[in-house]
Amino acid sequence: MKYKLTVNNQTYEVEIENINARPVVVTVDGQRFEVMPERRKQAEVMKEAGMKMESKPFMQSPVQAATPSANGHHTLTAPLPGTVIELFVKPGEKVEAGQVVLIIEAMKMKNSIRSIYGGTVDQVLVNQGQSVAHKQALVEFAE
Numbered sequence: 796m797k798y799k800l801t802v803n804n805q806t807y808e809v810e811i812e813n814i815n816a817r818p819v820v821v822t823v824d825g826q827r828f829e830v831m832p833e834r835r836k837q838a839e840v841m842k843e844a845g846m847k848m849e850s851k852p853f854m855q856s857p858v859q860a861a862t863p864s865a866n867g868h869h870t871l872t873a874p875l876p877g878t879v880i881e882l883f884v885k886p887g888e889k890v891e892a893g894q895v896v897l898i899i900e901a902m903k904m905k906n907s908i909r910s911i912y913g914g915t916v917d918q919v920l921v922n923q924g925q926s927v928a929h930k931q932a933l934v935e936f937a938e
Contacts, residue, residue, distance in 0.1 A: 813893045813911065815909075818830055818911075820911045868937060871896065873928065875899065875929055876929045877902075878926050883896055883897060884916050885916065890915070893909050896934055908933065915936065916935075917936055918934070919933075
């Protein structure tokens, strides 16, 4: 989705690839960022019984996306630690951005891991049943 945002009288072109992916990949004026929305406790103040509650706005902290490795490949990393329970891609397969490539189970919850890149899978760096750490490389793309 593409947006035009104005901040302090300066207009930016912003493209969000998949709002449901973690991290969220955002392109601002041609520069890619990975944004990990933080879950902060909202300060809620009840002025009087029956009065409207006030809360702090949701804050996002942009982090610049990792650059491709020396061989020009993009690498999909684990957004959370857990165990790989299912793989949906093999080397040589074409993948579209947003496509589910594997499932990681963490704390008895199944998490579908979607690709933030489109292209051909060069290597699958994990196996079914393998434990993975946060930000561990999962899949490497040739393009």
